[in-house]
Amino acid sequence: MLPNQQNLQNTMLDANQLSSLQHTIGSYSPLQLAWASGYLAAKSEVATSNVSASVVSIPAATLTILFGSQTGNAKGVAKALAAQAQAQGLTVDLKSMSDFKPKSIKNITHLLIVASTNGEGEAPDDAIALHEFLASKKAPKLESLHYSVLALGDTSYEFFCQTGKDFDESLSKLGAKQMSPRVDCDVDYDADAKTWSDSIINKAKALLGSESTASNVVAMPTAGAVTEYTKQAPYAAELSLSQKITGRDSAKDVRHIEIDLAESGITYQAGDALGVWFENDTRLVTELITVLNLSADEQIEVAGESLTLAQALTSTLEITQTAVNFISFWAEQSQDKNLLALSEDKNLAREYAGNHQIVDVVKSAPANVTAQDFADALRKITPRLYSIASSQAEVEEEVHLTVGLVEYNENDQLRSGGASSFLGKRLEEGGTVKVFIEHNDNFRLPANTDTPVIMIGPGTGVAPFRAFMQEREATQASGDNWLFFGDQTFTQDFLYQTEWQAYLKSGLLTNIDLAFSRDQATKIYVQDRLREKASEIFAWLERGAHLYICGDMSRMAKDVELALVDIISEHGKLSTEQAQDYLKELRNAKRFQKDVY
Ligand SMILES: Cc1cc2nc3c(=O)[nH]c(=O)nc-3n(C[C@H](O)[C@H](O)[C@H](O)COP(=O)(O)OP(=O)(O)OC[C@H]3O[C@@H](n4cnc5c(N)ncnc54)[C@H](O)[C@@H]3O)c2cc1C
Numbered sequence: 001m002l003p004n005q006q007n008l009q010n011t012m013l014d015a016n017q018l019s020s021l022q023h024t025i026g027s028y029s030p031l032q033l034a035w036a037s038g039y040l041a042a043k044s045e046v047a048t049s050n051v052s053a054s055v056v057s058i059p060a061a062t063l064t065i066l067f068g069s070q071t072g073n074a075k076g077v078a079k080a081l082a083a084q085a086q087a088q089g090l091t092v093d094l095k096s097m098s099d100f101k102p103k104s105i106k107n108i109t110h111l112l113i114v115a116s117t118n119g120e121g122e123a124p125d126d127a128i129a130l131h132e133f134l135a136s137k138k139a140p141k142l143e144s145l146h147y148s149v150l151a152l153g154d155t156s157y158e159f160f161c162q163t164g165k166d167f168d169e170s171l172s173k174l175g176a177k178q179m180s181p182r183v184d185c186d187v188d189y190d191a192d193a194k195t196w197s198d199s200i201i202n203k204a205k206a207l208l209g210s211e212s213t214a215s216n217v218v219a220m221p222t223a224g225a226v227t228e229y230t231k232q233a234p235y236a237a238e239l240s241l242s243q244k245i246t247g248r249d250s251a252k253d254v255r256h257i258e259i260d261l262a263e264s265g266i267t268y269q270a271g272d273a274l275g276v277w278f279e280n281d282t283r284l285v286t287e288l289i290t291v292l293n294l295s296a297d298e299q300i301e302v303a304g305e306s307l308t309l310a311q312a313l314t315s316t317l318e319i320t321q322t323a324v325n326f327i328s329f330w331a332e333q334s335q336d337k338n339l340l341a342l343s344e345d346k347n348l349a350r351e352y353a354g355n356h357q358i359v360d361v362v363k364s365a366p367a368n369v370t371a372q373d374f375a376d377a378l379r380k381i382t383p384r385l386y387s388i389a390s391s392q393a394e395v396e397e398e399v400h401l402t403v404g405l406v407e408y409n410e411n412d413q414l415r416s417g418g419a420s421s422f423l424g425k426r427l428e429e430g431g432t433v434k435v436f437i438e439h440n441d442n443f444r445l446p447a448n449t450d451t452p453v454i455m456i457g458p459g460t461g462v463a464p465f466r467a468f469m470q471e472r473e474a475t476q477a478s479g480d481n482w483l484f485f486g487d488q489t490f491t492q493d494f495l496y497q498t499e500w501q502a503y504l505k506s507g508l509l510t511n512i513d514l515a516f517s518r519d520q521a522t523k524i525y526v527q528d529r530l531r532e533k534a535s536e537i538f539a540w541l542e543r544g545a546h547l548y549i550c551g552d553m554s555r556m557a558k559d560v561e562l563a564l565v566d567i568i569s570e571h572g573k574l575s576t577e578q579a580q581d582y583l584k585e586l587r588n589a590k591r592f593q594k595d596v597y
């Protein structure tokens with residue numbers, strides 16, 4: 001709905017500005033209006049954060065909240081924390097760590113850090129500078145700083161909550177005083193984050209209360225564009241297309257998914273991800289309940305809500321991913337020797353959990369358990385993220401994804417990933433899927449459209465580059481575009497082949513280099529193609545190219561980075577260490593960006 005004269009009367013605009021604004025937005029569609037509101041919010045964010053950084057010095061009694069977040073969770077917790085603290089009369093300065101000058105930490109007296117961990121125990125992109133600074137010799141003594149850390153992570157990773165732990169350790173070493181001990185949260189972090197937030201606000205009030213007043217509010221920028229739908233309040237969208245895009249004889253089943261955002265007003269940018277909520281497969285739920293010898297209709301409680309066991313296992317609880325803690329729980333229940341031995345060794349337990357879904361753990365070692373105890377031992381379902389494979393400039397109210405189905409056999413039984421099989425197999429076209437946008441400012445096309453880009457995206461890692469190309473075409477970007485794509489075979493696995501060929505023909509795609517690992521006796525991967533084109537890649541980097549990697553984190557991204565270091569070292573005539581610094585500089589300058597999982 002357009003704002004009318006009446007409700008614009010109390011604005012800060014004069015009559016001419018008001019009339020000009022109304023004239024401008026009068027012809028906008030709902031989607032254009034939503035986009036424009038996000039644009040203006042982002043503009044105002046820059047303006048207000050500039051104000052708070054340069055003009056307003058931080059009042060002494062300010063509670064500073066800094067977040068380091070890769071996929072939005074820590075940002076969401078920090079924003080809620082800031083709102084809660086402000087509502088209770090505290091003066092709050094909320095910032096992404098990337099908008100915070102590390103050296104200015106010495107001016108702060110009360111600091112709350114909410115930080116996730118990314119990669120393999122690495123800091124999220126926006127936290128890298130502060131994380132490095134605090135651990136370096138340049139960091140100042142911080143004896144007058146009071147702080148607390150909320151760490152988000154996932155127990156299935158070896159370096160659980162490492163970034164939060166690092167911040168805690170660095171601050172403590174620098175002499176800062178803990179307001180309360182760090183809390184480490186697993187993927188279902190809501191309850192722990194809420195408990196920490198409630199308690200830390202009370203502590204902050206006790207420390208700051210006398211100096212702080214509700215009217216004394218430092219501008220609190222809202223990070224990211226404004227959309228009504230969030231992880232907690234997703235949009236119920238319609239699945240409009242689910243199409244297999246790998247060949248009949250492919251070892252993989254990859255789906256091109258189209259979702260209709262209709263009149264939601266949701267906007268996104270190339271580089272963003274879509275969060276997808278899903279329901280578990282009812283056949284898997286039935287199998288699990290049968291193995292447990294429990295009744296589907298038994299009433300249990302999950303987070304204060306009364307549900308039948310079947311409902312809880314279908315819609316609320318995670319049963320396709322196994323948390324490490326569940327291995328210990330089930331070892332206790334079953335007293336199974338193997339599981340008991342596993343639960344003694346965190347690394348082995350983590351590996352076992354990563355290869356066995358809940359139902360297979362339960363099948364391996366029978367035990368009697370109540371429905372409530374079993375439910376209490378499971379984590380809550382968390383939505384999965386998918387890199388968006390479309391640009392709204394091209395597809396308007398749609399969002400496209402490239403989803404690889406997780407499928408494998410366990411004792412001759414097909415096991416599937418929760419979200420990928422929901423999207424690719426169980427949800428009929430026309431069915432409903434709850435989604436939200438996860439903005440990712442750490443994976444963006446260069447603002448200058450003349451800048452060349454090198455995109456390395458094998459397998460489903462190609463998804464955001466399809467979005468990038470649609471965007472570059474829509475904006476008539478003149479910068480060169482180079483894609484490195486790879487998979488198993490040319491005939492079965494060349495995702496979006498005809499689109500790349502059309503882009504090559506039109507000239508939008510300057511180069512494409514392909515690595516199909518199984519099309520010849522020796523395996524060839526994208527990193528091998530990079531090495532073959534080493535001098536040209538270095539020349540592109542030297543003329544300002546932005547570099548992107550998307551896809552598999554555990555092997556591909558590492559091998560590609562090793563290849564890049566070698567390329568830079570050889571053609572830049574640098575030592576390995578200098579070449580690593582060169583790549584680091586690119587990363588700091590946002591010219592090297594990764595979206596790996
Ligand atoms: C920022 C980001 C972007 C992403 N973009 C994409 C994208 O564009 N496309 C895409 O396809 N994915 C993408 N992903 C990955 C995606 O989010 C999901 O992790 C993926 O689809 C698997 O989720 P799932 O629910 O299907 O499987 P889950 O239910 O999470 O996992 C299934 C479980 O099965 C078990 N398992 C799996 N394989 C085996 C095996 N071979 N043997 C034994 N056990 C096994 C494991 O226990 C595993 O935890 C992205 C992730 C992130 C973080």
Ligand SMILES: Cc1cc2nc3c(=O)[nH]c(=O)nc-3n(C[C@H](O)[C@H](O)[C@H](O)COP(=O)(O)O)c2cc1C
Pocket residue numbers: 068069070071072073074075115116117118119120121122124152153154155157158159160161162187553596597
């Ligand atoms: C690619 C990837 C790597 C991750 N690596 C780790 C890790 O090494 N240690 C850990 O505890 N959690 C790890 N996590 C889990 C995240 O920290 C966790 O999901 C967190 O809630 C994300 O918060 P954010 O959205 O603010 O980044 C990883 C998650 C992803 C997607």
